[in-house]
Structures are given as C-alpha cells and as structure tokens.
Amino acid sequence: MSALRHSLVAAALVGITQSAAADNLDFVVPFAAGGATDIVARSFEPIFSEQLGVTSVIRNVAGASATVGTAEVAKSEGNPNIIGYEPAGALSIQPSLKDLPYGPESFTYVCRTVSNPMFLMVSKDSDIDSIDQLIEESREYPFLYGSSGPGTLPHLAMAALTVKSDLQAQHVPYSGSGPAMNALAGNEIQIMADTETILENYDLKPLAVFAEQRVEGYEDVPTFKELGMQDLEFSVWQGVVAPKGISQERADAFADACRATVESDRFKTFADKSGVSIDYLGPEDFKDFVARRVEVNQQVLKDAGLTE
Amino acid sequence: MDIVLAAAADAFTWQALLAIVVGTWAGIIIGGLPGLGSVVGLTIFLPFTFGMDVITSMALLIGVYCGSVYGGSITAILINTPGTPQAAATTFDGYPMTQQGRVGEALGWATFASFFGGVLSCVMLIVGAPQLAKFAVNFGSIEVFALVCLAMLCIVGVSRGSTLKGILCGMMGFLFSMVGSDPITGADRFTFGQYALSSGLTLIPVVVGAFALSEIFVRFASRDDEAARIPEARLTFPGLRDIGRRMVELLRGSFIGGFIGALPGTGAAAAAFISYASAQKLSPRRQHLGKGEPDGLIASESSNNAVTGSSFIPTLALGIPGDVVTAMMMGAMVIHGITPGVRLMADQAQTVYALFVVLIIVNVAMLILSKPSIGLFRYLFKLPQGFVMGGIVMFSFIGAVSVRGNPLDLIVAAVTGLLAYVLRRGGYPLAPLVIGMVLGPELESSLRRGLLISRGDFSAFFTHSTIASVLFVLIALFIAGTLWSGFSQWRKDRAAAGTPAA
Structure with missing residues (x-):
C-alpha cells in the first residue's frame, strides 16, 4: 500500500503549489492557445497588466464557440481579479442562439480593442x-x-x-x-x-x-449600402469584459489600462504586422455597441430561420 | 543556389541550433509523459518565441513538435501507455516486445523508424509541396468522407480476438465524439441539459483515461509484482541488414504518413492507424503482427513522424493549416510578420528554405537525443513504483485539463479510466474506442457537408470525382476481402471440426 501513499503525497504537493497564486489577475481567453484571437490576446495582456500594475496569467478556456470561457468570467460576479478577452460571437451572437448561463447584462464592459470589417x-x-x-x-x-x-x-x-x-x-x-x-x-x-x-x-x-464606408486600401470595393442594400454592416471585433458587480474604481482602472494599451506603440506595431485594426471604444460606448449588435444579430437569426 | 546557402546560414546560427536542441529534447520528454502531447508542448513554448527572431522561434517550435511525436512512443513501449494519441498504434507491437524482454530492440526500431519517416517527409515537402498541395485541394468533403470510411475499416484489423467487441468499442468512441455542439447546426446534443457538456468530449482526456489510467488500475489490481515492474529502458539500434530487410515497411509507412499529413484535417493519429492496417494486409510477416513484431512498430512510428514534415505542405503552399499544431505554427509566423498564404513560397523563399533545413536538423537532433532522453526515462522509472505511478496519474490529469482548461475534462479522464478498466477486464480492445474518437467528428461532418453539397443525394457521392470513386472501390474490395477470408476460415474450421467426427 506504500505505493498508494507515495502517490497521494505527490498529488498533495502539486495542490499546494497551485494555490500559492491567489492575487494575480486571471486573464481568460476563451479560445485554444495559438488561434487568431489568442495571439492578439497574448500581445495585449503583458502591456495591459503593466499599465494596471499587476501580474496576470493567461488562462485558455476553450470550447463551445468560446462560450465556456466567457461563462467562466460571467459566473465570477464581483471578483475584481478576473477579466476575459472576448470575441464578437460569444458576446453578441451565442446568447441569442443557445441557452447560456450568461447574457449581455452579465458583464462590466471595459473596452473594445480591435474591429475589422468583413x-x-x-x-x-x-x-x-x-x-x-x-x-x-x-x-x-x-x-x-x-x-x-x-x-x-x-x-x-x-x-x-x-x-x-x-x-x-x-x-x-x-x-x-x-x-x-x-x-x-x-x-x-x-x-x-x-x-x-x-x-x-x-x-x-x-x-x-459589409461596412458603412469604403475601406482604406480597398477604395474600389463598394459597400452594400451603395448597392442599395440597407443594414448590412458586419465586422469581426474583440473586446475586454469583467464580471458585473465589481467596484466603479476597479472598472475605471481596467478602462484606463485598456485605453493606454491600445494606444501604446508596442500594441500598434503588433496590430500593423498581424493585420488587425485597432478600433477603441470606451466602457459606455462598448456597452451600447454590444447591445445594438445583439439586437441586429437576433433579428438576422430570426429572419434566416435559425431561431424562432 | 545562393538562396539555399543563405537559408542554410540562417538555420545554422548558434541561436537556432540551441533552440533545436532544447526544443527537440523538451519535446521528446513532453511527448513521453502521458497526457502531455504536441499541443501542450507548443503551448508551453509559444510565449518564449515572442522575443526571438523568426527562424529561431520556428526552430524551437518544430523541435518541440517533432520531438513530441517521437517521444510518445517511449512510454507506449515501456508501460503500454502512449504518451500522445499519435503513438496509440505503437503499443500494439511495442509493449508485447517489452514483455518478451526486447525493450532495447523495440525502442531502437521506434527511434529509427521515427527518424526515417521524419526525413522522408521533409524530402516530400521540399520536392513535392506545390504538386501535393494542388492534389490535396481535390480532397473535398466527399473525398474526405471516403478516406475516413477507409480508415475506419482498420478497426477490424486492430480488434484482436473479437471483431464484434472491436466494432462495439469503435461505436462507443464515435458516440463520445458526438457529445456537444452539432457541427452543422451548432445546436447542443447529448448534453442531458448539462451546460458543462456543451463543449463536448475531446480526445486527450479520453486517451489519457483509456490508456494511462486504465493501465495504472490494471497494475494496482494485479497482485503479481513481477508483471507490474517496469523494465529498464535500453536502446539498441537495428543493424543495416535488418533495416534493408524491412526497407519496404519503412517506405510504405513513411509514404502513407507523408501523404495523409498533406491532407488538411486528418493528422498523425489517423495516419498511424491507417499505416498499421496496411501493414496487416501487406507485410510479409503479417501473421506475427500484434505479438511483438518490429514491422508493426515501423508502420506506426514511421507514419506518425512522416506527418510532421508533410503537414507543412498545405500550410506553406496554401496557407491552410492541416491541424491544430500547424495552426499554432502559423500563429507564431504571424507574430513575426510572416503571413502564411498562397504567396508565401514566392515572397519569403529564404525563410521557407530555412524552415526546410531546420526540419532536417530537428530529425537528426532527434536521433542523437534519443539516447539521453531514454536514459532520463530509465532514471525516472527507477524511482519507487508509487512515485512513478503517482507521477503518471498526475501528468495524465494535468495533460487532460491543460488542453482547454475545462475542469470537466478531469471527470472525463477519470470516468473513461474506470470504464476502460472494466472493458479491458471483459476483453474489449481499447484502440477502436480511440479510433472512433479520432475519426468520428471528421466522418460525421464530412458526410453531412457532402450531403449539403450534393443537395441530399447520397448516390452522387460514388460518382462525385475519380478520387472518390477509387476510394469507394477500395472500401468495397477491403470489405469483400475480409468477408472472403472469414468465410474460408469458417469453412476450414468446419472441415477440421468435421473430420474427426466423420
């Protein structure tokens, strides 16, 4: 039976080292490591935590169209030490499509970081x-x-x-x-x-x-509005959210850090190289933006017969 | 020629060589630890590459990738527990050889076959990337469906003893793979209303449970200490004459792996199973397969390592990542300002050539580092049994949960472990379960996409393209052949049983 005892000691040791890291910022990325969103998140995270003055650790929680990781943030209501780097789908499409343990009102909106028209x-x-x-x-x-x-x-x-x-x-x-x-x-x-x-x-x-105006570098590609089709604006965007119920002070600190990050030269250089366009929105604007997108997407899903 | 020399100069800097040695060695160790595989290894090393130049960072990542695919064979041979899903087929002959006291020979063959497959696939990549990529584009959903059907047939080959039990386990794996989101509609299914299940069951926790944990349970349950003892790891390379004798096997395994690696979305685990099934049909020593025959090891190890080089074919030629691993490599390239895509070969020729050189050096480094790595495992397995077993359980769980950070995967691993233990007690083979898990999602989504494309007409599949027709004919031949040999065996048995009575 000594074999079993040794195994238990080894397991206990691992448990202790795990719990030592309590006050770090838990930076949830709802995609597997190495994906397109993950790379942007990994370039964003070190600058963000520097601005905020904390140590942060990226945690990839992938699965079910990024909703598992997003739910992880939503369920930590009131926890000031967790944020999520979110893709558009998990915040503005999936809640209308599936029965999820979160909705648009489950978050404190921090900022939109990037947005690219389709x-x-x-x-x-x-x-x-x-x-x-x-x-x-x-x-x-x-x-x-x-x-x-x-x-x-x-x-x-x-x-x-x-x-x-x-x-x-x-x-x-x-x-x-x-x-x-x-x-x-x-x-x-x-x-x-x-x-x-x-x-x-x-x-x-x-x-x-799928944008309101023609895009720089593609001046000869028309918008749908010019072609006589209204309300066809879709872009792929990403943003940062925290769970709801955190203090206003903490929310402001997050927002300031995010703004400073997207305005930093390091992040700009990265964005240039990897072809994502920085398109910052502050907490209030981001919140309104998500609410509008949820509404538009809901209507599309309904019209296309994807939901009732 | 200048550009090749310049590329070689890029690859032979001390930073790149150091990255290759560190990456390959770490890859072998990570691959050898059950649960930790290629993806986990790359995730660990990806952040380190942010500060490096592009060749050095690719050298590190390619080292980790190739090393981990080889490393999985070490524990597969020593303790019947594949370190990675890619090495699942290595257990079929690797572990029986260990039980017969031929550890050194088994590890020697696995190492040499890995090296051979790796190098041959580099050659395929360098010589034939544009042509192979163009051919691979012809594999649409319907062709992939036919190929996956063909691969599924290898379940029959690897269910030793009872084909029926094998098929049952294969179906169970297939069912496991269906839990979660529907690939076409996105709706949840088989989740029993549990939100946690909506992300589905993934391969690593199931493999960890089916092989690593069930092996631990079997060892704990057995009262025979001698059987539970882990033999001392040794490495004896095969002689030149032996290599010559099995050259056909090495070439076949490597070509199968190299070809399957070039198709997007299949991967090394599927390649190893298909290669093993072909060895069962074609090897001159096929009657010994599954009882400790080096040909089986060669089939598995040469093909899974041949995937490493050729999986870069769609990535480099078309910018399309073939699997998760190459997708991560592509991500690393993007960080360094290289955009993979159709123009990569033309715009960044020097970088691409440097990658080729790196790939070859990595395979040589793997061969050289095999000895110290196996030495390390020998040392590890000399620790008291409890530590070794506890360590394996620990790494299995870490590996299971680190894939996507979902605590559900711990439960999946534990439950699969218990289930696998019961199945093993009942004489059910576990490899088909893994095959079902590996191939199930691709089988389902390619079938359903194919039906969308053919607008619901399944009979159109057979005449969709020449490739599809050829593959379906092969499937028909395989089934007919298997039925025929079963039938003649049955007649022979009946005749044998009949004679004494008469």
Missing part, C-alpha cells in the same frame, strides 16, 4: 466581378457559401445578405477558416465572408464590404 469574396479565378452578377447567376443555380462554423460572423453576414437580397445561396459550415478556404480553393463552395486578413492571405477577389 468582405464578401469569391475565388480569384471566378468570372464573377460584381454583386449584381453574383445574384443574377445564383438564380440559375444556387451557390454555396462557407463559414468557420454555425453561428459565427461569416455565417451571420451571409445569412443576412440572403435575407435582404435575391441571392440564392446555401450555408456549408466548416471547422474554422482554414478548412473553409481549402473548400473554396477546391470549388466546393463559391462564396465566403471574412476579414481582410483572409482576403490577403488567400488572394481572393472582394465583391463588396
């Missing part, structure tokens, strides 16, 4: 050059559009477009942008909505942009 794109070899032509040809034979998963922004943007225009297209979800791009290269799908990063990396042809 483009509608087709393969470079495609002979389609405009949205009108795309819609025209889809009448003869409906197209297939890909996405990085059901209920993601690429899915929602396209679903909204099929509702608001005469485009005939059906959704085929993949497990991430990479596999979807593989399918586009093999002509399994014909259309994809995603950000500039994807557009540049895979050398695709943009037909229109």
